[in-house]
Amino acid sequence: MTSTLIDVWDIKTFDEVIIAELDANSEVLCNYEHTSKKDYREQEAAKRWVPLKENPYAAKRQRILEDIIMPLMEQRTxxxxxxxxxxxxxxxxxxxxxxxxxxxxxxxxxxxxxxxxxxxxxxxxxxxxxxxxxxxxxxxxxxxxxxxxxxxxxxxxxxxxxxxxxxxxxxxxxxxxxxxxxxxxxxxxxxxxxxAVPLQLTPSAYLAAKAVIAAFVTAHSCEPDRPAFDLFTTSALSADAVLRVHTEGEPDFSALGSGYPA
Incomplete structure (x- = not known):
């Protein structure tokens, strides 16, 4: 398991292996998002209800998610x-x-x-x-x-x-x-x-992979759905997994989600 600590919303924390795979598949990932948003806007603008079009990039994007990025995330923290x-x-x-x-x-x-x-x-x-x-x-x-x-x-x-x-x-x-x-x-x-949560102790590697892809395409001027998710560990974590405890009254506590982390 890699020791790199990943913020799933921040591509600057992604390791070289993940970045390489995302870069190699960037065309499909970005085309999926652009097409999804275009089709949604067209559906909303229609004078009567019409079914959402099938995204031609959906199958390839799902393969990248499940077969490439998710297995990588399973080995990360x-x-x-x-x-x-x-x-x-x-x-x-x-x-x-x-x-x-x-x-x-x-x-x-x-x-x-x-x-x-x-x-x-x-x-x-x-x-x-x-x-x-x-x-x-x-x-x-x-x-x-x-x-x-x-x-x-x-x-x-x-x-x-x-x-x-x-x-x-x-x-x-x-x-x-x-x-x-x-x-x-x-x-x-x-x-x-x-x-610091090793994803191998959770059932959330799939959701983490979706969040990582969302962060990547956002950096490429796409607008994915909000990728935040709840997760749980099924095992105890040692004391070194506790990175910080933020307490009411501290500057970083009040800045969470807006100014901390940067």
Missing amino acids: IRAWHYTRLTDDEVQRLKSDGIHTSDLAAIRRRLDAQVATGLIQANVANALHAASPFHHQEEARSGKFWMTSHPFPVDHHAIELLVAHWGGEGVYFWLENGELVDLLKGIGRPRVIEV
């Missing part, structure tokens, strides 16, 4: 972002112990740690644990650590609840008790974890 709310102690444990996937046992440990510090009472911890969606969605939620491929501004609607409530969706998602919701809003501080 990308930078991703996890939006959350953590206490200072949790940040220190993250930096020393690394990242672990979520399950009911992990939620119980986090709640018990807050009881030990006196931030919440034992009966409150029990109520929060009992309300966790993991009890009913354990198969879908457990064994994963979720991230985004692109940095979002911290006030973006897609992540505002994650940074506003301690414990993540596994704790706050189904809460209806206003007092408990307010309690979670008072624990910890908003954070964004910047993570």
Whole structure:
């Protein structure tokens, strides 16, 4: 696996092998985007509904995506972002112990740690644990650590609840008790974890390949669909995978998605 850290939105971070393959197939990739946009505009301008034309470059573009770029991305590490709310102690444990996937046992440990510090009472911890969606969605939620491929501004609607409530969706998602919701809003501080993620630990190499192609054709004056995607690792990550932890009040925290990264 190459040690190069890739930002899927920034071709300056792509290694020589990926760039060479993209360059070799640039005509097909760009022609696909130009044709797609032209056909879409024509469909929108039509006085009555007409089916979208078949893109003659679609099959070749899909082969490049699946057979060339995706296998390369499977062997690479990308930078991703996890939006959350953590206490200072949790940040220190993250930096020393690394990242672990979520399950009911992990939620119980986090709640018990807050009881030990006196931030919440034992009966409150029990109520929060009992309300966790993991009890009913354990198969879908457990064994994963979720991230985004692109940095979002911290006030973006897609992540505002994650940074506003301690414990993540596994704790706050189904809460209806206003007092408990307010309690979670008072624990910890908003954070964004910047993570180095080997794509071989995720099922997202295909989406990463699409994002890489989108960045490439954008640099060639094309307009692809927004390539950002959610991803998760199914394995724990060591402490060196934690690149930075951005905290509310820091300049880079408020600049995420607009001024940081550049």
